[in-house]
Amino acid sequence: MKLEKILDRLSSIEKNSFIKIIDNIISSNKDIAKQVEKILVPTSKSIKSVDNQNIAKIFDLTSPEFMDFIKAEFQEASSQLDILIDIITRDGNCIMKQDWFSRLYDAELKQLKVKIKNLSSEFENDKSELSESRKRDYKIYQSCLSTAFHNDVANNREAKITSDELSIILTLSKVLGLSQEEIKLINYSILPVKKTEILDVVNNLKNIGVIFYSKKENTIFVADEMVRLLRKVRKKEVADKFYRRTLKLLREPIINSIAKKHNIDRKLSYSEKIEEIIKEGVPYTDLLLNDIYKEGINLTEKKKTLNELCEKGLLIPNLKGSTLNEKIDSLIQYFEAVEKDEKVGISIDGYEKLLTELNKSLPALNKNLKDHFELQDEYVLKADFLLDYNIKPRDILDLIDKADIEKFKKDNGVKLRGDDILNILEHYKDVENLYLENYENVAYRNYNQLKENGIQIKESELGLKFEELTRVIFKGLGFNVDEQLKQELNTSKDLMDILINLGKNEIIIIECKTSKESGYNKFSTVSRQLKSYQNLSLKNNLRIVKILLVAPEFSDDFVTDCEMDVEMNLSLLTASTLLNIYEAFKESKYQEFPYVLFRDIVINQERIIKALSK
Structure with a gap:
C-alpha cells in the first residue's frame, strides 16, 4: 500500500x-x-x-x-x-x-x-x-x-559492533559471496537469538x-x-517476485549449482529450491554475474547469455549497457520502475475477472496464494485486496505450475500458441478500462510507459485519445455530453473538444490539452482559442456556466495568467485530479456530478472528494 x-x-x-x-x-x-x-x-x-x-x-x-x-x-x-x-x-x-x-x-x-x-x-x-x-x-x-x-x-565495554567494524564485516561477506541468510545464521550463532x-x-x-x-x-x-x-x-536489489521470475527461466542443473553453493538441499523439488534461493537472499547481482553460467564461460558468452535471458525469457528487448555490470544495473532499474508503477498491466475489472476464473479452474489456488504470501484473510483472490499488497496479475501467474496454466488456458479459451502468461494477460486486458487507468500517461504523452502497460497506440493518436477518454469520464460523471449540439456550433475555424448540455440553454465547454513538457505554459494561445468558443456560444444565445481546461499539469505562470483573466469563467483541471474525482464520484450518492463544485481557478481535488463523500 x-x-x-x-x-x-x-x-x-x-x-x-x-x-x-x-x-x-x-x-x-x-x-x-x-x-x-x-x-x-x-x-x-x-x-x-x-x-x-x-x-x-x-x-x-x-x-x-x-x-x-x-x-x-x-x-x-x-x-x-x-x-x-x-x-x-x-x-x-x-x-x-x-x-x-x-x-x-x-x-x-x-x-x-x-x-x-x-x-x-x-x-x-x-x-x-x-x-x-x-x-x-x-x-x-x-x-x-x-x-x-x-x-x-x-575491554570492559558494552558489546557492540562499531560502524567501522560493520563496514569491514560487510565487505568481507561480499568478497566471500555469502547470502543474507548465511550471514544471519553465522551472526546469531555468536549472538544468541532472544x-x-x-x-x-x-x-x-x-x-x-x-x-x-x-x-x-x-x-x-x-x-x-x-x-x-x-x-x-x-x-536485496529486487523484489522476490522479480527474482522468482528470473530463476524460473534457468534450467535445473543451474539451480542445483546455486543451491549447492549456498548449502540448500538439492533433494527439494525445482520450485522449492527456487523459493529457498530467494529466502537465502543471494544477491541478484552476484547471481547474474557468476551463478547462472556454465563453468569456464568467457565474458562475451556471459553477455550473450544474459541478453538472451532478458530478451527471450523476461521479454525485455535492448537491455542498456555495454559491460555485464551495466546490463545488470539496467535490469534492476527496469524492475524498480515496474514495481513503482501503480498500473497493473490489465484493467482492475480484467484482474477481477481473471481471479474469479482462476478460482473456478484451480480451486486450490486461493490456499496456495494465502500460504505463499502469508496472508491472514481466508479468501484472497480479490483484485483490490491484492493490489494493496502490491501483488499484480503477473505475480499471481508466475506462481502457478505449467500444468495448471495449461488447464486454465483450455478452460477459459485463452490462445494456446505463444507465451502462456502474455496470452492470459492479453485475454483479460479490458482495453477501455485499461486506457482510463492510464489516463495521466496519455495526458503526458508518455508513450514508453503506455507501451510497457500493454497499450498499443501511435504517438500521433494520443491527443485524440485524451479527448476521447475525457469525454468518457464526463459521461461517467452523469453529464449530457452533447455531440449533436457541438457539431451544430462548430465551424471550420472553431472546433470545441467537448460540450456539456445542462439544459435551458446552459452549457459547459471543455478543452483538452496533452503535453510532454512539465507544466502546461501556453496561456495566450489557449485563451484566444477558448474566447473564440465563448463568442461562438454567445452568438447562439447560450449561457456558458463554466469553461474547463484539462491538461496533465499547469505552470505557475499559466495559473497566474488564468487568475488575471476577467473575460472567461475558466477553471484548470489536471488529468490526475479529474480521474480521482471520477473514482470518488462512483462511490458517492450522486447520480450527476454537482458542477457548482468546479469553482476554483485550479480545481481542488481534496475539497471536491470530501464534498462527494458527505
Whole structure:
C-alpha cells in the first residue's frame, strides 16, 4: 500500500514517530531543507501539518538519509533488525494484524534456531556436502565477527559492533559471496537469538519509522516505498517476485549449482529450491554475474547469455549497457520502475475477472496464494485486496505450475500458441478500462510507459485519445455530453473538444490539452482559442456556466495568467485530479456530478472528494 494511502488511515499520533525522524533529517541537512521548502511554500505550513500527499513527496526526498538512519540502528547488537526486516519486506507482509505478525515472528525465530543448529553440525561433519572451501569461508567470517563483537567485552565495554567494524564485516561477506541468510545464521550463532515481547517489537519498529501501527484497526502497515528502502538496507536489489521470475527461466542443473553453493538441499523439488534461493537472499547481482553460467564461460558468452535471458525469457528487448555490470544495473532499474508503477498491466475489472476464473479452474489456488504470501484473510483472490499488497496479475501467474496454466488456458479459451502468461494477460486486458487507468500517461504523452502497460497506440493518436477518454469520464460523471449540439456550433475555424448540455440553454465547454513538457505554459494561445468558443456560444444565445481546461499539469505562470483573466469563467483541471474525482464520484450518492463544485481557478481535488463523500 502506498505511503499516502496509509497515512490517510492513521491519526496524527500514529504518524508522529515517522514525521519526527523526517523532521530531524530536514533540520540537519540544508540542501534537503531547501527542497522541502519548495513543497511547503504554497501552504506555508510545517511538515507536521502538511497534507499526506506532500509528506510522501518529502519522504521521497529524504529516503537516502532515512536509509542511513536505519543502517545506524543495525549497530545495536540486540536489535534483531535483520530478522524483522526480512519478515516485513516479504511479498504479502506489508499489512498484518498484530497477532499475525507475532506468529510470523515466533515461526521465524524457531526456524532460525533449527538452521543455526544444522549449520553448526555441518561445520563438524566430515561427510557434509559443504565443500572445504565453503567451510573455510564461513569460519573466516565467523571468526572476524566474533572478534568484533567480543573485543568490547574484553575491554570492559558494552558489546557492540562499531560502524567501522560493520563496514569491514560487510565487505568481507561480499568478497566471500555469502547470502543474507548465511550471514544471519553465522551472526546469531555468536549472538544468541532472544525472543522479545511482540509489543516491544512493534513499538521499536514504529519508533524508528519503518512501520505504522493503527490501534483502531490493530494493524501494522509497511508502505511500499519503505519496503523498497528496507530491501536496499538488506542488500536485496529486487523484489522476490522479480527474482522468482528470473530463476524460473534457468534450467535445473543451474539451480542445483546455486543451491549447492549456498548449502540448500538439492533433494527439494525445482520450485522449492527456487523459493529457498530467494529466502537465502543471494544477491541478484552476484547471481547474474557468476551463478547462472556454465563453468569456464568467457565474458562475451556471459553477455550473450544474459541478453538472451532478458530478451527471450523476461521479454525485455535492448537491455542498456555495454559491460555485464551495466546490463545488470539496467535490469534492476527496469524492475524498480515496474514495481513503482501503480498500473497493473490489465484493467482492475480484467484482474477481477481473471481471479474469479482462476478460482473456478484451480480451486486450490486461493490456499496456495494465502500460504505463499502469508496472508491472514481466508479468501484472497480479490483484485483490490491484492493490489494493496502490491501483488499484480503477473505475480499471481508466475506462481502457478505449467500444468495448471495449461488447464486454465483450455478452460477459459485463452490462445494456446505463444507465451502462456502474455496470452492470459492479453485475454483479460479490458482495453477501455485499461486506457482510463492510464489516463495521466496519455495526458503526458508518455508513450514508453503506455507501451510497457500493454497499450498499443501511435504517438500521433494520443491527443485524440485524451479527448476521447475525457469525454468518457464526463459521461461517467452523469453529464449530457452533447455531440449533436457541438457539431451544430462548430465551424471550420472553431472546433470545441467537448460540450456539456445542462439544459435551458446552459452549457459547459471543455478543452483538452496533452503535453510532454512539465507544466502546461501556453496561456495566450489557449485563451484566444477558448474566447473564440465563448463568442461562438454567445452568438447562439447560450449561457456558458463554466469553461474547463484539462491538461496533465499547469505552470505557475499559466495559473497566474488564468487568475488575471476577467473575460472567461475558466477553471484548470489536471488529468490526475479529474480521474480521482471520477473514482470518488462512483462511490458517492450522486447520480450527476454537482458542477457548482468546479469553482476554483485550479480545481481542488481534496475539497471536491470530501464534498462527494458527505
